[in-house]
Amino acid sequence: MKIYEYIVVGSGCSAAMAAQTLVDANREVMMLDVGATGAAGKGYIPDGDFLTLRKTDAQQHKYLIGDDLEGLAWGSIGKGAQLTPPRNYMTKFVDQFEGVKSSTFSPVESLGYGGLGIGWGLQCWEYSDADLKAVGLDANKMRAAYKLVSSRIGVSATKDDASSYTLNNLNNFQPSARMDESHTRIYKAYLKHKESIQKKGFFVGRTPLALITVDKDDRKAYKYKDMDFYSDNDKSAWRPWITVDGLKVHQNFRYKDGYLVTRFVEKDDYTEVHAIAVATKAKKVFYCQKLVLATGALSTGRIVLRSQGRGGETLPLLCNPYTYIPCLQPSMFGKAAEKQKLGFAQLSFFQDKTLDDKDISIASTYSYQSLMLFRIILQLPFNFVDARLIMRYLMSGLVILGVHHPDSISPSKNLRLVEDATSPTGDVLAIEYELDSSTKKRNNKREKEFVGIMRKMNIFAIKRINPGYGSSIHYAGTLPFKDKAKGLSLDPSGRLHGTKSVFVADSSGFKYLPARGLTFSLMANAHLVAKRALRG
């Protein structure tokens, strides 16, 4: 039997970072992954900007609505509604292999090549010192790790009023991409009313993104094609598959797809990694000296519960509550569609009334052009003909404000495994998630304050839409960091308590989930966990 030095499970953001650290240290690494693939990064979509493709490409329906109309979500807005057909493979096989039972929580999980990073919004925020302490991570080590991750993936950012909330002491970044006309106006309005806005505890700045604006290796600088929701052509936006594809050229790295890891068994000298082949459902065992789990907090929770024979035990669950608010910017009504445009978040709003960067809420703004009229037309209480005429005029002035709130561990948020004979794994995840009334009240009040600040900048909210618990796609906390072994938990370096050689490199250990997106932090942590795994 072949015993690999390291097996890394998953191919998402944290798995890619952990694997790169191990490969760079000349260790033998096998990445074990389901690895469903799709169109976004494979040249399926012609090269060109959104407006030109709309005008010229006779096959545009393939990526705009999908060959099987899979891009046409119908009914109430739910999980993954923002996924376009070329990125749909992110959730392929998930319903079949990663069942969830819950009346309150609807998670988005991925078994795709690149994991949830396939649809990541690229926001790269460093956690504050207060955040890192609450999360259970070492601030000094994390600062160095952020720099390393930034140099690997390429981050573009700007030093501005919000830098202390976004960059901390990060300095190895490229210039931010140009804002579109709508955001240029919003930012001008902010600068004009800056004093009064800051007095209310709000700070506004450019959103740091894993998007390069200067060529880096074989990746091209961002070209403002506004195809960000559809394709990874040019590779200007970092996706995990870019790193994993790069690792494949190394002799000491092997990528094995088609397998879902279900559990592990530690033996004296090695660890068995049990998996199911997704195509045939046949079982197979792989062997390694050290195992690095990086499948996301929910999947890692499943694997650990099964492996420890504690399926009925409940694990905590963290998830950022999320609300999005479509807004109108009247000064942009009746403007022509922009040929060169940035589709990612452009500005971030930080609400910090106590000026201590603790437990703050965050909002990001997006313009709406390339996601097409049909996605929003259903929200209007009019017939389709009139709605088209109205929205065609208003769309250039449509700004989407996405608000994230922090989350803390509480007994009303948990998960456990329950038996299910119909599932190939024999179980599904039962999730309970409910916020207490004081948190709901706080979040509601903060959202109203965000709306008030937007009004000051001549942006007017239409309505607040809550897509339901789980919709932020930010999950953590299932195996919280603990200094001493207690329940199912990780030691501060990411090793699973009660094991010798099983490490967890995703967000499972986070004891608190700041409102800032977690991806940049989980990548930095994954690097640190891999470094710890190298030490023996």
Add this chain to the structure above:
Amino acid sequence: MRNHPSTLRYVDSGLAIVDPESEVRHRLYVMFAILESNAEYHDLFLTRKRPPLYVIVVAIVGLLAVVRSFVGVVILKAVIR
């Protein structure tokens, strides 16, 4: 609706209020998306530069849309009865 295709816009308006997820609305939605993702018709769905006074046209369209919704709801109620 088959006998009176001209009522479709009104029925759609009424359904947008009383049953936005109805089968009729679903079919119209699919047709809308197919047209929008067709190079030949793309221009009908993209924003274009309009003079400031165009807001009056949009306001009139909005008002008519509201009227159609009322008429649509009445038609639906009459049909259901």
